[in-house]
Amino acid sequence: MDATVPNLKPIIEIKDLMKSYGENHVLNGFNMVLYEGENLVIMGKSGSGKSVMIKCLIALEEHDSGSIQVMGKDISELQREELDELRTEVGFLFQGSALYDSMTVRENLEFPLRRHTKKFGVIKDTTPLVMEALQSVGLANTINLMPEELSGGMKRRIALARTLILRPKIILYDEPTTGLDPITAKEILMLMKSIQEKYNTSSIIITHDVDCARVISNRMILLVEGKNYIEGTFEELSISTDPKVQAFFK
């Protein structure tokens, strides 16, 4: 474990996770612990089950067996309302950002506030929360713009602001730097780091991007054929002589 991880309190624990689609056994006993304040990178070949694992984690997909504990709660035991509440603590940033094109930046950010009224109650004036989230991503001046007026990097930052507005304790990133040029990708990584420091969030980051893993990870897990193949720090994995591990560092 990297010395920069402040403590070792688990915030997510996955044990022996199995998930198949017909004969396609995607997750075959995956295990994972995410500690508070940690940035955990999951790497794996295309089709190795990374996105399915994330979907099981937030109960968008039902797992076949094994257990998933998020903030001490077994997600398969939660009723719909409890699950909705838990989802306000787990923000996710999927590939492609997915802002609503017909809404302004402000309306995009207000959307989760209106959907999850339990966390903050009914808010009469959303401006302070919207502005704080936009300031966190350095884009306060875009509040009245439409998504089409934003660059790819800006869209991703706004999507991150929309995730942050509910003040999640955990953020799940699926390929946060894919499709961005190297400079914009670096800006996003710096932003992810500053958010983690500011809000003390814990994150799981799925990525193929070695630079992303190097900059952001406290620890990494390599997923092969639906289970953990190896885990360790970037430094440990990057000097591994195992061909399956080396393949990611080329």
Ligand SMILES: Nc1ncnc2c1ncn2[C@@H]1O[C@H](COP(=O)(O)OP(=O)(O)OP(=O)(O)O)[C@@H](O)[C@H]1O
């Ligand atoms: N809803 C679904 N129905 C059937 N099969 C699915 C479904 N979702 C995923 N799969 C299968 O699960 C396997 C793992 O997919 P997954 O999207 O998790 O891969 P991944 O590791 O995230 O890949 P990538 O890096 O390309 O995003 C694939 O074989 C995929 O076809």
